Amino acid sequence: MSSGIGLVLSIAKDALAAQQYGIYVTSHNIANVNTPGYSKQTAVFEAKKPAPFGGVLLGRGVDTTEIVRASDQIIENRVMQQKSSLYCYKEMENYMLAMEGLFNETSDTSLSTMLGEFWNLWHDISNDPSGTAERIALYEHSLLISQQFKSVDSDLLQLNTDLTNAVKAGVGRVNEITAAIANLNNEIAGLEIDASANDLRDQRNVLASELAEYIDMKIFEQSNGAFTIVSAKGVVLVNGNDGYDIELDGSSVKWQGSGGNKVDITNNISNGKLGGWLDMRDEIVAKYKQDLTELASEFIWAVNKQHSQGVGLTTFSSATGTYSASAPGAVVTTFASGLDYYDKISGGTFEVWVYDSTDTLANGGGTTVTVTGVTTLNDIATAITALDPDISASVNADGKLAITTTNNHTFAFSDDTSNVLAALGINTFFRGSTAGGMGVNDVIGSDKDYIAAARIDSDATSSGYGTFAAGDNTNALAIVDLQYTSVSISEWSYDRINGNTEGTSTATIEEYYHSLVGSLGIKGSSISRSRAFNEVMVNELNTMRESISSVSLDEEMTQLMQYQHAYAAAAKLISVSDEMLHTLLGVK
Known part of the structure; x- marks a missing residue:
């Protein structure tokens, strides 16, 4: 009992x-x-x-x-994978909003508004070619539009730097997380000989979930309960109690193996914050920065090309180009010349008009300089010097064409079919060839009379041959017409994986800019939709997870x-x- x-x-x-x-x-x-x-x-x-x-x-x-x-690790993994996409688009959306703000199209200082006003001011000059107020207004506005191009370009460059800094910080956090997961792997493997280390597994999942916010990855559980985590390009971030670092090397993200070898995984990171930052930096910001430069370059060229055909209220006693040739002995139509606009030069001629101290043609008429497929900058200087005893040209130490006169002689230009004057920066309105390097020609800054609203009468049968009038608006009207003239402008597509592609858009200057801003808005909307979709998916998966794992009081x-x-x-x-x-x- x-x-x-x-x-x-x-x-x-x-x-x-x-x-x-x-x-x-x-x-x-x-x-x-x-x-x-x-x-x-x-x-x-x-x-x-x-x-x-x-x-x-x-x-x-x-x-x-x-x-x-x-816990259902399959659902946990799905949540992590979806979070990786969500955080990619979240970061991209944040930076897209910042980027759209740089162009600030609702402001009076937007490039769209300023371009329209630029043409209007040239129209004002065409109505009063000798008007001092009109010339000053055009000059001041041109300074502003140059500054706006430079400002947007500088802001895009800063955005690029900010993104690289974000990648650097993200890489550091990834390394901290992988090291912590490796330590937990070691603890879990040691404790689970007799029992399940539930709380440590939860802590590890929390870290893995945060890791997924930064980089796309896959998780494999070993027989001893430890995680193996594989990321972009198949590189191992965690294997048992070993964690492998990634680093930012310049602008590239590299994985460091146990033997010290490094593998560039930049273009293989497709999701997470790192993927979003890299997509923004290397695809979106890079594309629009390049497109902005293409726009600025073509805008500068179109205005300069036409401006170089005209004459201001006064002729030149000296002139120095704004563009340098790194190799004055190289053919000007080739890359080897070092000219920014070498590809715009073609075979042709231009007229040089030399006037004596009484503004009378010194040599009876315009003298032609010929540019061919073998002409160098030195050749052009020699040809100009040979035109008249009182004019000489040389290439200065900066590689720029410099023209001077003696005995109070002056000179002007017309009828350039070779485009070489604009390519050398002689008698041009703008200087520079990029958004970041754009400015108004210092010659015009020193004397607004050099704004070329008129054209020299080059008709040998005309009674006004070789002359120009203060009221002549021929060249100003030609510049106004540029507003409605379609030009060919490069348009880029940037792809981290497949490489960058240069396309061509045929449009007016303003149409190209509107297309640029419009495509930026479309891209931003697309990213926002992707963010919203992934947010819904993450919420649904979290609901599934909570139904299994959450505590009900x-x-x-x-x-x-x-x-x-x-x-x-x-x-x-x-x-x-x-x-x-x-x-x-x-x-x-």
Whole structure:
């Protein structure tokens, strides 16, 4: 009889212990109800193997076999993968908003507004070619439009720098996370010899989830519970208790192997914050910065080409080009010459008009300089010097064509079919050839009379041959017409993976700019839609995860009451057994 009472006491003791485990686990769940990434845990009970007693098999109570966490790693991985896409588009959306703000199309200082005003001011000059106020207004506005081009270009360059700095910080955080995951792998593998390290697994998943915010990756679980994490280009970020760093080398992201070898993975990072930053820097910002420069370059060229055909209110006593030839002995139509606009020069001629101190043609008429497919800058200087004893040309130390006169002689130009004057920066309106290097020719800054609104009469049969009038607006009207003239402008497509492609757009200057800004808006809207879609997907997957892993206080309180009642019942068993034992001992 006493052995039977002992069995009851043993069962009661195990029952008390089991319910205590249950209460411990429930308490742990309640305590972590607001802990990010925590997965609900449950104590698993199992009936003990029965034992023979008095000819029958009697149960021996309960064992607590394990404490399991409610988690589905497949769903966890899907959440991480979707988060990687979401954070890619989130970062891109943020930078797109900043980028759209740089162009500021709703402002009076937008390039669109300023381009329109530029043509209007040339129209004002065409109405009053000798007007001082009109010339000053055009000059001042041209300074502003040059500054606006430079400002947007500088802001885009700064955005590029900011993105590189963001990548650098992101790379550092990735390395911190992978090192922490490797340490947790080591702890988990050591602890799970006898039991499941549930809380450490949750901590590791939280870190892995944050890692997915930075870089696209895949997770593989080893037999010992450790994670192997593989990222772009198949490089291993974590393998067991080993973490592998990535680094920013210049503008490239490189993976460092255990042997010290480095692998460039820049163009293989497609998602996460790093992917978004790299896409913004190397594709979107780079494209629009280049397109802006193409626009500025063509705008400068179109105005300069026409301006170089005209004449201001006064002729030149000296002139120096604004563009340098790094190799004055090279053919001007070739890249080797070093001229910014070498590709715009073609075979042709231009007229040089030399005037004496009384503004009379010194040589009876315009003198032609010929440019061919073998002409060098030195050749052009020699040809100009040969035109008249009182004019000479040379190439200065900066590689620029410099023209001077003696005996109070002056000179002017007309009828350039070779485009060489504009390519050399002689008698031009703007200087520079890029958005960042654009400015107004210093010659015009020093004297607004050099704004070339007129044209020299080059008709040899005309009574005004070789002259120009203060009221002549021929060249000003030609520049106004540029507003409606379609030109061929390069338009770029940047792709980190497949490379960059140069296309061509045929449009007016303003049409090209409107297309540029319009495409920027379309790109921004597309990114916002992708962000919204991925946000919905992440929320849905998180809902699935929460339905499996989250702690419900209602459920836990119900479970707690069940454990409490079971504990009380087990305690009652001990009390009853004690009474039975006392009764047995009282029998005489």
